[in-house]
Amino acid sequence: MREPGVALAGALARDEGGLAIVTCPDLDLRDWLVREVESLAPTDADPFRTSSVADALREPNRMALLVPNDEAEVVRDLDACRDQALNPPRTQPIVLFLLRQGDGHRVLATEAPSAWSWASGSDVDPEKLAELDIDAERAAFEQDTGSAPEAWLVPWRAGRLPRTQENYTQAFWAMTLERS
């Protein structure tokens, strides 16, 4: 099984300067997912939010959190401008947030083969998060780490754990399973 946190962390990290797509069930969860990705980004990624492809391309050394006002236009622009990410080469990804049933996914499927191909394999749908057996996953987390998610997050939030890829992933997973 693909753990959602691992899949998301992988999508953000695997292709330097690539395009990752986070699919959101609704606008409220989109806001939440933007914050989550922001908090997961390594410090040197220096993430910033924008709704414009041109702005995202202007900052090749920062993680662009692309939160569109008009999904269809943004996807079309990404399709037409993809190779500008090579000139100069990006060192940080563009993370595009799209609604699951929205215009962005429709345009990806119908009009934007280049953007679709760019993100292929790096488009994460948190649908699986909603399908989690939370109790079983919390038990698995405790078995893996020796701590409950809330307990693991205490030293993480205090900055006492190293900011490694593995720990970022663990942090995302712990936050997903955390009981408020």
Place this chain on the structure above:
Amino acid sequence: MAPNWKALAPHRPLDPGEAGYVSPPSGYAERVARLVETGTSTVLVGGPVGVGKSTELARIASLLRDTRVACLVQLDRYENIRRLTADQMLLRLAGKIVEYASATLRIRPSMSLVAALSGAGVASPSVLGGMQMPAAPFTGSPLSLLQAARDEVTRRAHGLRLAVICDGLEKMPESAQSLEVLATLGQLGDDIDIIAAVPWFVAFGAAEDIIRPGALFAPVPVCEVDGPQGPRGCRFLADILAERLGMTPGALAAAERARPGLAQVVELARWSGGLPRTFLQLAADAAQYAQIRRGDDWPDERDLADAVSDQRDSFRRALLPGDTDAIRAVQGTDGREMELDRKIRLLARGIILERQRGDRWVMDVHPLVLQLLGGSRGA
């Protein structure tokens, strides 16, 4: 030494002359370069996303450099191709021809030409370097500036013929503006060879002739990864992987053999359907799973299985109502019965792959899609 999987960069094509080029089994670039050198003046390059069009165009540019002023213009690195106008394209071509002549052929362009290009906003900084611009530079239409650039460069290159290798136009949407851009490309004059990536809609219908009558449409073939030709295709993809990782093919094979349970390169190749970008994405994805889960340098079979699932999900999202039945019906046929819009959309994404089998072309279904439809890979 641990392999650097970040170096795979699946979305990055190779530039002309860059190390690491691996010739595909089809020998595509060599074939096209030969055609151009023997008189085919217009070649339209097609193929699904990720098949290697940009890398092959860069290779063609390298191969033509002994006999042509062979200038690769990667339009999509500078322009929003959706909004590209014919004038913007002409100016960009003029600027890049002069930049290429200066950087590669060591031809110092005239101040008048550089000033004119600078006034049009397309003179590269490397060409401008320290030139004193005249107060009143030459101005002209985009077409006349391009012709001025062509004539000056070819004259000073001792009459070598100009070949413009144009990348990025395949991203143009089907529209009146796109057709105008293509028609303008064809008006550059018979003394220029044109090798251009074009959108799929050009391959079907009257658009093929809009550039130049008799233009040759030559899709980049997707290599076979199954059947009798499969081993050659798999070796080609494995060699790309080794090159990008900075290993020899032998060292890669040895690393694979040294640890039982590792993901097998041949499996990656087969799941990719023969598309180099999909192959590299699968490898990068599987390696990332290995790194995150275990801090391991090499993916195992579970990592590969999850990378395959990620890619399969992407293909699933690209399918629209009606595609399933249409894909099943087209498999193994020459595709003539498939509705044109659907065929173009599915071919562009590599969901169906046009393959040459013997003396006929047949539609093959991408293995990841085949699995989604309930079939088995390689069937």
